[in-house]
Amino acid sequence: MQKLNWGMIGGGEGSQIGPAHRLGAGLDGAFDFVAGALDHRPEAGITYGQRMGLADRAYGSWQDMLAGETARPDRVDLVTVATPNATHFEITKAFLENGFNVLCEKPMTMTVEEGEEIVKLARSTGKICAVNYGYTGYSLVRHMRAMVARGDIGKVRLVKAEFAHGHHADAADADNPRVRWRYDPAQVGVSAQFADCGIHAMHMASFVCGQEVTRLSADTVSCIDVRVLEDDAMVNFRMDGGTVGRLWTSSIALGRQHGLTLQVFGETGGLRWAQEQPNQLYHMPLNGRLQVIERGEGNLSPEADRTSRVTVGHAEGMPLAFANIYSDLAEAIRAQKEGSPMDPAANLYPRAEDGLRSMAAVYAVAASGQQDGAWLDARPPMFR
Template identity: 35%
Template sequence: MRPVRYAMVGGGEGAFIGPVHRTAAAIAGNCQLVAGAFSRDPARAARSGEALGLPAERSYPSWSALLDGERDLPADERAEFIAIVTPNHLHAPVAIAALEAGFPVLTDKPLTDTIAAAESFANAADRTGGLVGVTHTYAAYPMVRQARELVAGNRLGAVRRVAVRYTQGWLARAEDAVGKQAEWRLDPARSGLAGAFGDIGTHAFNLVETITGDPITRLSAELRAAVPGRTLDDDGAAMFHLAGGGRGTLIASQVCAGDANGLAISIWCEEAGVHWAQENPNVLRVARRNGPEEIWTPGADRGYLDPPAMRVTRTPSGHPEGYLEAFANIYHDFALAVRGRPPEDRCYASLAEGMRSMRFIAAAHRSSADNARWVELENDA
């Protein structure tokens, strides 16, 4: 298959996530960057495009110019999908315009900044019939997919208890709120309703529903700005109920001093507990009630893994696979979908899954604002 051509909005010089996306797309092997609008600053956008080796005419000064310019090119030259790696407040306007211009959209999480914007996004997708993917990266790790086969596949019995946490320490002090990455995440005008619960809590939420295959139906949350002077939450926790009867807790915090990227999940079923941590992603620990503890690891030569895990495993056993490879799995599968060949066990999150994360954010904030009252989270998965 010829590489699928894509254009990127955002992710220019000084950005963190743009280079991650581009590196992952290169690892995927079936994607090719052909155009971009990398910054709202035209000069920075031009420098970014030049640094990436793009022709000047395909490095656009704005996202609207990109959509107009690409749409006017012959079908065999224009970008085939748009990757959106901007701050949250731009996800919806860029995506809606791209869908209406006929381009599929792969957007970073969370889906948007507000529920209203997310609903407008969803309406545009319904109206145009356009393809949408969301980059909930951690669900694309091989061992997470293996965990889903064990838990959602009901091979360990019903889920009884879940504990998930995503802890970081990079915003632990007031003086940490400097630089491009911190500034927009702490700004309600660009980040939206949520701080830490939107930035990393949505990953924890998505991981729970991905591995258990069971939607969260209600929650009780307490969110706060632990560092004085902040408007958005930088720390929070929630209790939740699963539709199948399981119970759980979720912690999302960016003020846990000393923690780097501490995403970890434990799921206890009737017959065993399943444990995975993002900072040691190649280890899935299964502790059975009546049996030895098992350590599952990825590898192209691991015959015991289920097909959804094997399909996205790229290297022989003993060679670590992590963040970039998981992003690559998302780009690989989305490119296949753009060409009309989506895998049944796709690695990218759907628009509906992105909407679920938005409803989680909104429900957590409703609960916290009302003294941690239990609130319902609509099951629209």
């Protein structure tokens, strides 16, 4: 099968996220990395791209890449946008308008209005616009979703999500440029910690439960008081299927490293998963004994089997979760080209609609926090 062409904007030398995308996109041999504008500094981007083997398709800017790839008969089939947050909307919009499929890092946009524009554009062009909520690519997260969907724990009553770390807990580090920008409204918008990490936890709750957040109440605080935006948030929410939600996100939780966890409590059982131990899913049946489900073991769901890549007992990590998102997208692009249906177990990549819902939640959390926890509508206007 001929490989698909893949290009990347951002994620250059020294980038935190770039290597994970390149590993994920290349793992299954579905994509060839053929084009990129990898740095906001033109010369650095071209030089690094050429070192990565991109030759004449190493571009100095995303505008140059758009023009160059639009003119080619072998243009990229998918472009990943891994640039600073404030640039996501402009770049994603431009590539969608010119007929490219896009995978955008989160947050997809900086405002709800921009998010609605991207959703409408993706629908009108018929192109794929995905958002990299990459943690939903983990095999056991997908098995968790399958267990909920087939009724293994009955009707879901409560979901508890966390994404807490302590890497910004040092008050002496508050003026460090590498940290300070994350709490600067001019660079990140109306929210810091919730927009950075909390939306991952909220999206995962929706993904696993198969429900959307409708309204929420938030308590937001800057525990390091020189910060304008929050470094800790507690969010209560309700979902359209009746599930009650609790979410805690923090960047000052010393002793926590990554801290993304999800617990789902149903009428007949409970489930628990943690990103730092992604190969185990804990299942507690009503009146039963705690069971440990191992990634890669037999008799799991098709969603889990498809996304389990190494034998049971061996660790799988974030790049392989990203690889599962890219595998989904490769199948979606081929189905698009051939006019054929997708395998339902692969049709799980996060959409532009998910990015829009997250941005609406960001604004609702920020507003609720300013209104002493008032309950607010968390839906974007176009979905109300």
